[in-house]
């Protein structure tokens with residue numbers, strides 16, 4: 467059974483905690499990918515972060531979030547087994563490994579690898595999976611011995627009637643905001659020296 471209150475909470479975190487940070491990051495030349503960590507028990511936010519490739523090309527939204535997480539005092543952190551990992555976009559191979567090595571047993575994402583390529587003009591996630599790992603789209607193991615991953619859009623598509631429509635409208639609004647952020651990034655990217663921009 468899909469927990470609708472969890473989906474709303476994850477969308478709240480994207481809208482209110484990740485997007486404002488991402489708008490600032492994009493204004494500084496960074497990509498629009500973001501991530502957050504929440505407690506499983508009460509869905510409270512541990513932290514949200516955004517891509518910071520202008521500082522270091524490895525600071526993808528997810529890895530930058532994990533870096534900040536491990537900079538927090540241990541007492542303020544949560545055991546990763548007791549946490550939900552949220553990524554705005556389906557994690558790339560670097561971030562899939564980082565999430566795995568950090569010990570999470572789950573992650574949720576809104577936009578797919580195909581969306582990153584087709585709607586956000588970032589083809590590298592799928593290209594790296596193909597070139598380095600010989601994987602076609604959908605080819606990695608989305609449920610494995612380490613974690614189970616969840617596409618928020620797929621979860622919503624499986625809901626019935628009014629709830630599905632309400633959540634699809636919410637996602638439509640968030641997507642429109644990401645389209646704006648993508649336009650801003652693409653307009654500025656010729657000026658950055660990010661290797662895979």
Ligand SMILES: Nc1ccnc(=O)[nH]1
Pocket residue numbers: 497499500517525526527528555556557558582588591
């Ligand atoms: N999927 C991603 C590609 C590049 N940078 C990110 O932060 N995320």
